[in-house]
Amino acid sequence: MTTASFTGLSRIRYVRAFTVRGGGADYHDQGAGHWIDDHIATPMARYPEYRQSRQSFGINVLGTLVVELEAEDGTVGFAVTTGGEPAAFIVEKHLSRFLIGRSPADYEKIWDQMYFSTQYYGRKGLVVNAISGVDLAIWDLLGKLRGEPVYHMLGGAVRDELQFYATGARPDLAKEMGFIGGKLPLHHGPAEGLEGLEKNIENLSDMRSKCGDDFWLMLDCWMSLDLDYATRLAQRAWDECGLKWIEEALSPDDYWGYAALKKNAPRGLLVTTGEHEATRWGFRMLMDMDCCDIIQPDVGWCGGVTELIKIANYADSRGVMMVPHGSSVYSYHFVITRHNSPFAEFLMMHPGPTEVVPMFAPQLLGEPVPVNGRIRASELDKPGFGVELNREIALHRPYPND
Ligand SMILES: C[C@H](O)[C@H](O)CC(=O)C(=O)O
Numbered sequence: 001m002t003t004a005s006f007t008g009l010s011r012i013r014y015v016r017a018f019t020v021r022g023g024g025a026d027y028h029d030q031g032a033g034h035w036i037d038d039h040i041a042t043p044m045a046r047y048p049e050y051r052q053s054r055q056s057f058g059i060n061v062l063g064t065l066v067v068e069l070e071a072e073d074g075t076v077g078f079a080v081t082t083g084g085e086p087a088a089f090i091v092e093k094h095l096s097r098f099l100i101g102r103s104p105a106d107y108e109k110i111w112d113q114m115y116f117s118t119q120y121y122g123r124k125g126l127v128v129n130a131i132s133g134v135d136l137a138i139w140d141l142l143g144k145l146r147g148e149p150v151y152h153m154l155g156g157a158v159r160d161e162l163q164f165y166a167t168g169a170r171p172d173l174a175k176e177m178g179f180i181g182g183k184l185p186l187h188h189g190p191a192e193g194l195e196g197l198e199k200n201i202e203n204l205s206d207m208r209s210k211c212g213d214d215f216w217l218m219l220d221c222w223m224s225l226d227l228d229y230a231t232r233l234a235q236r237a238w239d240e241c242g243l244k245w246i247e248e249a250l251s252p253d254d255y256w257g258y259a260a261l262k263k264n265a266p267r268g269l270l271v272t273t274g275e276h277e278a279t280r281w282g283f284r285m286l287m288d289m290d291c292c293d294i295i296q297p298d299v300g301w302c303g304g305v306t307e308l309i310k311i312a313n314y315a316d317s318r319g320v321m322m323v324p325h326g327s328s329v330y331s332y333h334f335v336i337t338r339h340n341s342p343f344a345e346f347l348m349m350h351p352g353p354t355e356v357v358p359m360f361a362p363q364l365l366g367e368p369v370p371v372n373g374r375i376r377a378s379e380l381d382k383p384g385f386g387v388e389l390n391r392e393i394a395l396h397r398p399y400p401n402d
């Protein structure tokens, strides 16, 4: 039995998956001294030898994945995410069968087939990361074939500009650069005891005094805490420093801990999480169990745009705010179309971070960056995600399927 398919669009002829080193954020390679690898609290910090650097325990071991889809008429769509060589294997050796000869307009069926054919070894993590990369490349190709930006295909902009908060070690500088808030990495976890807790509060207080009372300050805990520590940190950071939200305090598997933290946290302080969660089912769990005030899916990890539509609609129907994890153009095209995503994250990838630099340099050409903490919707007015792949970088294709 065949399923009807619109035949007017050029179909996918080639699927290519590349790895490349450099660019991107914490899961990509960063040089020594970069703020993003400077004694950040992690679940691995219970082992002193892995405390100073996330690269020491292998945060960058997978690196970048680039998925490229070429249509019969030569039009190319692509996307950049993480997952590196193992994700390239999954894309070329497994997922490509659901793409070759298909129209990119059939993204629902393609997503369904990618997800359910890998379910026995997938569901989250690397496999959904690979699926997300393919899905983003499909949306890019669809936009390029139709001559439409992705945000148009998602229903159009609901506001004229995106407003950003900045993630990085210098919210004081972010404020000067026009961002609406600054999210700091937490540096010390439970293994560093009371002394570490005091240092965390001192760092936050210092930033509060530098930024003034009205600037949003948030803490990113990168899954490093336990419920007791997170509760104490939340209370003190609220009382002493006016913290706006505490992010990813616990393991992403600990839905019960998040539900308890949301109950324990002082009224007014927001509990946020979700960048390491995946699919409509994972986010449904977070929302149905009342784990957080803001969900933060990463469109390059949660299943791509096709899945983010479902996640966002469920959040909208429950009155939950969704502020996607920073993933450059891939989230900008979504956020601009949603009332329940009133602002966006910008990850400061300058090592200082003392200036605004593109997140995916050198892989992407034409990547817009916030000026005065904002990007105009009109800057997204290019087909697909509006960026091109820099062909001058060393792209490696480890598992060709053709
Ligand atoms: C700062 C965090 O540890 C991480 O590198 C980035 C992140 O979780 C976020 O942007 O959110």
Ligand SMILES: [Mg+2]
Residues within 6 Å of the ligand: 220, 222, 247, 248, 275
């Ligand atoms: Mg985070």
